Amino acid sequence: MTDSPVLITGGAGFIGSNLVDALLARGVAVRVLDNLSTGKQGNLPRNPRLELIVGDVADPGCVRKAVRGCRAVVHLAAVASVQASVNDPVGTHKSNLIGTLNLCEAMREAGVHRVVYASSAAVYGNNGEGESIGEDTPKAPLTPYAADKLASEHYLDFYRRQHGLEPVIFRFFNVYGPRQDPSSPYSGVISIFTERARQGLPITVFGDGEQTRDFIYIGDLVDVLVRALMAGQVESGAMNVGLNRATTLNQLLVIIQDLLGGLPSVEYQPARSGDIRHSRADNSRLLARYPLSEPTGMREGLAKLMDLS
Ligand code: NAD
Numbered sequence: 001m002t003d004s005p006v007l008i009t010g011g012a013g014f015i016g017s018n019l020v021d022a023l024l025a026r027g028v029a030v031r032v033l034d035n036l037s038t039g040k041q042g043n044l045p046r047n048p049r050l051e052l053i054v055g056d057v058a059d060p061g062c063v064r065k066a067v068r069g070c071r072a073v074v075h076l077a078a079v080a081s082v083q084a085s086v087n088d089p090v091g092t093h094k095s096n097l098i099g100t101l102n103l104c105e106a107m108r109e110a111g112v113h114r115v116v117y118a119s120s121a122a123v124y125g126n127n128g129e130g131e132s133i134g135e136d137t138p139k140a141p142l143t144p145y146a147a148d149k150l151a152s153e154h155y156l157d158f159y160r161r162q163h164g165l166e167p168v169i170f171r172f173f174n175v176y177g178p179r180q181d182p183s184s185p186y187s188g189v190i191s192i193f194t195e196r197a198r199q200g201l202p203i204t205v206f207g208d209g210e211q212t213r214d215f216i217y218i219g220d221l222v223d224v225l226v227r228a229l230m231a232g233q234v235e236s237g238a239m240n241v242g243l244n245r246a247t248t249l250n251q252l253l254v255i256i257q258d259l260l261g262g263l264p265s266v267e268y269q270p271a272r273s274g275d276i277r278h279s280r281a282d283n284s285r286l287l288a289r290y291p292l293s294e295p296t297g298m299r300e301g302l303a304k305l306m307d308l309s
Pocket residue numbers: 009010011012013014015016033034035036037038039040055056057058075076077078079080094095099118119120121171172173174175176181188
């Protein structure tokens with residue numbers, strides 16, 4: 001194995017910092033490029049094999065410097081909040097699309113081929129609701145965030161055809177686990193519920209709590225990301241990353257209550273406008289390529305997240 005680092009853009013964030021830990025544990029050197037907008041230096045371990053470049057993917061010079069000498073890239077840097085993209089489409093576009101283009105150009109120049117990309121189930125909008133959503137479901141990017149994710153997929157595919165890039169495009173469903181930031185009302189529901197439950201603060205459910213999501217534990221996601229980085233060959237086309245399992249918010253709350261031995265008050269408010277009722281990944285393409293032997297169950301994942309296992 002060469003000693004050149006894997007570059008993780010957005011490596012100081014929730015998913016990125018968990019991936020950093022996994023790669024370092026496997027003896028892989030890591031370079032992180034992060035502007036620390038939502039990521040934190042404190043998410044990263046002190047390790048001589050880890051280098052942090054504080055900089056912006058929207059800055060081509062900075063991306064060029066970060067890519068130089070790397071063996072592969074995992075591109076996670078983005079403004080991950082859909083609401084932020086609705087409030088500031090131009091500002092978030094610089095991170096979420098221009099950042100991807102800068103990376104493609106820098107990789108082409110440096111002769112780096114492999115890039116694992118974090119797209120999102122948001123590209124499907126409300127299509128496929130109630131079914132398990134396959135990759136060929138018509139796309140309906142309803143927000144600037146989703147439009148930039150889908151456009152990034154297309155640009156990566158252009159660089160694959162034109163310049164020999166090897167993109168692995170993953171559409172993440174709902175990821176949860178340690179270091180997911182609960183501080184915004186639009187943070188992942190599990191990070192909000194568990195944080196509030198532990199602090200004894202009231203919990204708000206938008207709607208009747210019977211909406212479902214396909215939650216995947218960060219450890220399982222990271223495992224897939226590492227395998228995609230190391231894979232000999234990759235195929236074109238995007239892959240859903242989810243477990244094809246539906247969990248209601250009410251079921252989540254029961255498990256959290258069970259694990260903590262109680263729950264603060266739970267208030268049901270009207271559903272958020274535009275909220276998706278059911279979201280579940282058809283993950284057959286993923287499983288054919290990266291089988292998940294025993295994905296983490298909800299109870300086990302929530303226990304790990306709350307440090308109870
Ligand atoms: P996060 O906010 O914790 O991580 C994003 C990281 O990117 C942060 O460290 C942030 O500081 C950094 N960043 C943002 N803009 C940047 C820029 N212009 N230049 C450099 N760094 C920048 O969010 P996350 O949940 O870890 O998300 C990681 C990726 O996965 C994102 O691309 C997100 O859109 C995607 N995703 C996440 C989920 C999920 O459930 N968490 C679902 C679908 C897709």
